Amino acid sequence: MHETDLHLDPNEASDLSRVLSEATLEANGWDRAMLTVLDEACAEDALALLVHQAGCPLEDGWEALRVHAEPTTGKGKTEDAEACAVRDGYAYILGSQFGKKAGPLSARRSWIARIKEDDLVTKDAPLEIARLRFGLHRAVNDALAAVDLLPLGPLARERYIDATIATGEKEGKRWAGAILPTDQPINLEAAEFRADGALVLGLRYPVTADGHPLLVEITNPNGLFADEAPVAGRVWWLENIGSAAAPAGFRALDTRGADRFDAIIGDLDAANKSATVLEDHPQGGTAASEHVRFALTDAGGAVTAEPVHHFGEIRRVEGVAIDREGHSHYVIDEEGHVALRTLVIE
Template identity: 65%
Template sequence: MHETDLHLDPNEASDLCRVFGPDELARRGWERAFVTVLDEASAENAIALLAHTAGAPLDEGWTAVRVPADAGVHNGRTEDAEACASRDGYVYLVGSQFGKKRGPLSAKRSWIARVSEESIGRALDTGTAAELEVVRMRFGLHRAINDALAGLDLIPLGPLGQASYVDATIAKGELKSWGGTVHVTDHPVNIEAAEFAADGRLLLGLRYPVTADGHPIVVELDNVDELFADANAVPRCGKVWVLDNVGTPEAPAGLRALDTRDGVEFDAIIGDLDAIGKSATVLDDHPEGALADSEHVRFELPAESGPVGTKTMHRFGDIRRIEGIAVDHEGHAHYVIDEEGHVALRTLVFE
């Protein structure tokens, strides 16, 4: 694999998605470009562009730049961007819906945003801020996902997770407009992957929870466009799929990234449930959640909810913090990786 240091600050990045069509890439002298989102940042501060100069070797010619954005009245009211996906000239960003390592869940992490590729291009050319639309859901997506997962046998929520993420959030909500949205029987939801299916529905990959057998879960969000069109719209989640040959009870695996080129076949990164050594409540309850290795897998989703088999494309061995994947027009897989002190982009050339 080829590796490039992206020199991004802050030094944590998540997910990748392709941007710009062939004509726009050619106009800028590029042959591929991706968006990544920067962890722990607000939506308007989370966007970075990775571009590769046309004709350059895959381990050279990369440019990484922050893309300033303006979320209007929502500036400063979001945090923890974790996933991105592109469709029809827009890039969509998704907050984790989760909380800090010791809880509680945070309403500032419950959001979806979008920005047009045209606005990103204008920001690059003029230095002005791209126009970012933000939908703050105040646990609406948490509620919809938990309702969709109701029929699955999930990994048990341990006593610390119950107290720190669920009970503490419910207590905090007693004085909030979103009070009552989080239920005592809920699981906290950590979204780290997003991609569009061919029918335009947004697929969300969960790092947590996983099934009781340790398998990762994909949940379908039915009405992402409606959320931007109607301020009163409520998130609706429908189908749920389980990658049933990935992860085990002894080493459960969650989803870290999703990518597709046709909305039918998907590439994914799977890995541990949380990073070891960061005082994570999830690992206090489930130490085995730190054991799964990172892998690149490929699968197709059936028309209806249910189990899904995967094919392993690459195992990363000792490299654990694989945060994003995008497969380019030539079939090369690009991975964004958090490493100590820097963010790296690695490219795997399949022979």
Template identity: 35%
Template sequence: MSPEDGLHRLELNLHPNEASGLLAVENGGLLRLRGWDLGFWAVLDEGGIQDCIALIGHREGAGIGEGWEIERLRAVPAGSPRKTADAEAIARRGVFVYAFGSHFGRKDGPLQPKRGFVARFREDAVEGSASGFAAELEVYRESFRLHRLVNDALRERGPELVPLREATRRAFVEAAVRRGREEGKAWSGMVRGGDYPLNFEGAAFRESGSLLLGLRFPTSAGGRPVLVEMEGVERLFEGGLPEVRGFLVVDAVGRGGEMAGVRDLALVGGAGGEELHLVTGNIDSREGESVLVRDYPEGRDTVATHFRCALPAGARSGSLPARFVREFPDLPRVEGIAVSGDRFFYVTDEDEGVHLRLTRLLAG
């Protein structure tokens, strides 16, 4: 590991090398089981969620540039959950750690129900032994329920969004509608012709217990990233549905583009109120056959950038000004951000593997 632009670089083997979110471990007993002084949960997006949760730990007494270890969580799904894929965000509420699917689709569409899941496990119930860590995992995957909930709220009281261009509509929405109808899917009718395809990429719980979900797509009409505030997400595991309380538009577009989507969120509380940290960047990766990138070239090369903004108490809708923290001009795929003590940690997905990057908290 060597310093680079004030960052340390760690090579991590998190096969299949698709890190998509990062969250600091808060259970000290869990860290002590491995002799760690610092740890993070990471979600990976290649495979079912039960196979895609990992622990990254730092050995106590080692320098920050060494002593990092990786454990895969043996997550045992409760009941008989349906197939899941594409975990993109991880967040904590109390003792529960939540993981969220993208609710999106492949780069060429259509929307896929297996990506529309929410899962959770109790951090205080994770069992550790010589053979690793294990936990029971609850999985909610009622096809397109959150897609429908958020789209209805956007239509009723959401901000003005970027117009949905024709190729994106055909590839993601119309193709899903057609598949549901022609194959007689139980979810037929949950995706409708006027919908936006949603791509959840970041999540953080506010101190009130409400959830902020960051959208990589769609953006506002001005190309700004959109946050959905949702109350009662725990109801998904109790037979109910959450409620969308509002939408926040963040003035957080980095260099190189006119549109930016959320890549990840982290929220810090304190005496001065809640402060949101978010990484924003391009609306889809530039590799492969991305319909979005072709349809919205102004969102193709937006530089991944870390912003911070104060969250006014009780604010659920409106615009949020953001302050620049740092940018990653050579790292278009910054997938996760976490805060621990006085440091920021970032996880990136690159051809060479998955990297954890960190820097000291900057005052100002």
């Protein structure tokens, strides 16, 4: 497996998506390009391109380029980009919908944005941002109401749910009422599009009561930019991934078309960082990172995943993208830097 230090700052990269048309790649002398997002920046400063110089061996010729977009409204009012996906010439970016490790939930993390794919190579390209005011939180919680979930611990209830409800009521927030006492906080770290254009969200948290990672479908992703409320559809979980003793959540998604997906799964939060989720559920920090493949069913429910690669002691695998030749590319947060690794399966 080849590794390249991407020299990205801040050193918190998430997710990967193949981007740019053949014409744009050729015009810039590249044969591959992927988008990643940096979760310690606002949406317009959270984008980076990972590009490969045409004609170079796969292990050489990589470069990371920061993208600065221009938000059409509300500069600097978003944070914690965690997922990206591409559809019909647009790159979509989503916030985590979560909060800091000690809570509460943050409306600045409740957003979705989109930018024209080929505009990623231009300066100050317009970035359209829809501020969801916990709309995805509401839709996902409603969709999960029929699923047996890992119970919300007392600390997470106090710090994420109760504290957020109290803030909304005390400060008269526009989103007050979007969060209910029976809700789970959601931590969204992966997203991809189905063949029919629905958006599939991969959750790092919550997971099923048996520790399996969850996917929730949003049927009207483009409507979110016209101020529609998110509409949730089907729910799936990977029945052979994770367990009650070592629950696992989604870290990244990539699609190969026809409702076939690659995913990175791993722990529910990083250990040794005072994460509330792990204070309630210490077992949530034990699952290893793994690359798996699966296909969605039309009915929703349980699906079976095929293992592709186990990362051993490497835990912070944050993104996966499969190029047209079938090589698997991973973005990995390591101590002091962000790395791109490429797995070539002969």
